[in-house]
Amino acid sequence: MAERVNPYFLKELKKYGDVRIEECFNCGNCSAICPLSTEEDNFPRRMNRFAQLGLRDRLLASKELWLCYYCGECTKTCPRQADPGEYMASARRYAIASYDPTGLAKLLYTSPVLSVIFLLVLAVAIGLFFFQASAPMDLQTLRLFEFIPSALIHNAGIIAGVVIVLAALVGMVSMWRRTFQALGYPKGTRLDWWGAIWKAFGVEVLGQLRYRKDCESSAVNKPWYAQKWFIHASMLWGFLGLFVATALNYLLELLSVKATGTWVPLWYPIRLLGTVSGLFLLYGTSLALLRRFRKDDTSYEKSTFSDWTFLALMWLAGVTGFLLEIAVYLPPFAWSYWMLLAHLIVVGELLLLAPFSKFAHAVYRSIALYLWTLKPLPESEQASAPAAAD
Ligand code: SF4
Ligand code: SF4
Incomplete structure (x- = not known):
């Protein structure tokens, strides 16, 4: 053709x-x-x-x-x-x-001015959405998680999650179809679908093997914790850990194992996971921002507005999350309520824009790594496994 x-x-x-x-x-x-x-x-x-x-x-x-x-x-x-x-x-x-068929990703990548306007409008919209449902700030009686109803946060999170998944699916299917066809396996070839999962997602995505072993060969003068692979991995592990902690917390509340918004000690497993993950996220984003600011690597010399926005939102999510965590263990202060609102705005922006921002690279790279590890089964197993689809 x-x-x-x-x-x-x-x-x-x-x-x-x-x-x-x-x-x-x-x-x-x-x-x-x-x-x-x-x-x-x-x-x-x-x-x-x-x-x-x-x-x-x-x-x-x-x-x-x-x-x-x-x-x-x-x-x-x-x-x-x-x-x-x-x-x-x-x-x-x-x-x-x-x-992305919506054109939003193009706008965010190619127009810093329109991006700023869009981000501000979205921040105000998310802020107003939560603030209109907030309880009056009565520092004598109000607990932090009663300021904005937990049920509203949960429901908004679920609706946002569905929107994000649907928007991401469109891009993922489009990318998968193109890249899979380009692999050029003849119709009927039996592929090792299961075997590729661990190598792609366990070894390469989570373990960052090639980034760590091959890409950092020129950065031996830096300690491991300051190398780019570790900065990148810290952000990834931090985000995934926070996602798992949030999902587990929601699940426990749904199953009535834990009451909504209840105080738990720092060593409570889900909180501990969230705290450690938050530290990874904050460490990774702080170093990435610092090194981009200093331009101390070839790859950091030409940061775009989209690079800065993505990192800044991740960093702000970590900072507001930690300030919120500190506030949970202190007597009520007015700033802690505003911090909750700020955290919801930042996380809302980060997640709603995920399919259209630099965030999306995590999904597309994972698909590419899966296709990279996907290989035909040995001759002896070709007859008994699912065939390659078009
Ligand atoms: S930046 Fe260049 S050398 Fe490094 S992984 Fe990409 S293509 Fe290869
Ligand atoms: S000119 Fe530069 S970009 Fe082109 S092939 Fe040579 S090294 Fe690569």
Whole structure:
């Protein structure tokens, strides 16, 4: 089938970052130096050609786009200063916007001014939504979790969760179809669907194996806790831990094992999980913000507005969460009620925008890693397993 060429593709890509890949003369240095590129999954040179030739669909169907962790090694060695690392990051932003049919992701990536307006309007809307249902602040009698009814927070969380999952599913299905077809397995090939799960989600997503082992080879002068893989992992583990703690807490309340909004000691398992996870989140986001501010790595030199917004919201979620946790153990103060409202606004923004912001890269990279680990079963097992679908 003939491939469609989009003559405006490179021009469009430039809206998503400092793309200079037209300077590339295809020498191959970048692919040779890339610690994650292999003969089978060759990048970034092949991706460069897609942009130069206007092969938009080929780029969007490339799992390799998401296998890059932006270590910046390719950028350092490019003889043409074509900055392939930044190009890959920009192409990922473009891909997130392309998988989103609403156009919101494109707006958030390409217009800082409209993004600020949108974020402010959304913050005010979330704030008013919760504040109109709040109880009067009576510091003598009111407990913190009675200020805004827990049932409202739970119900709003469930509705927001459904909206987020539906919005994310559209993008995930679009990405899956493109990238799976691009794998090119002949119809009827039996694939190791189950075997790929642990390697992709356990070893690579949670364990960050290749990021840790291969991408950090040039950062041996930094202690492990200051390396990019650990900063990245801290944010990931922190967020997942907080998500699990929140879900478990909700489940216990739903099953009436625990009354809604009751005080629990710090060593209560769910609170402990939430506290430790919050520390990871705060550590990771603080260091990521600091290193971006200092531009102390090639990959931190060209931060976009979307990078800053994503990190700032994560950091604010951690800070307001901890201030709220401290407030729980103190006598009622007026600031603690405002902190609860601020926390709900920040977390609401972060989650509602997840399918349209940099947050989405976590989902798309996980899918790409799954497809990367997905391999045909050995010949002897080909007859008894589910076949590859179109
Ligand atoms: S090293 Fe630079 S010039 Fe060479 S292929 Fe990569 S991007 Fe192009
Ligand atoms: S930024 Fe690093 S991982 Fe990404 S393509 Fe370049 S060398 Fe490879």
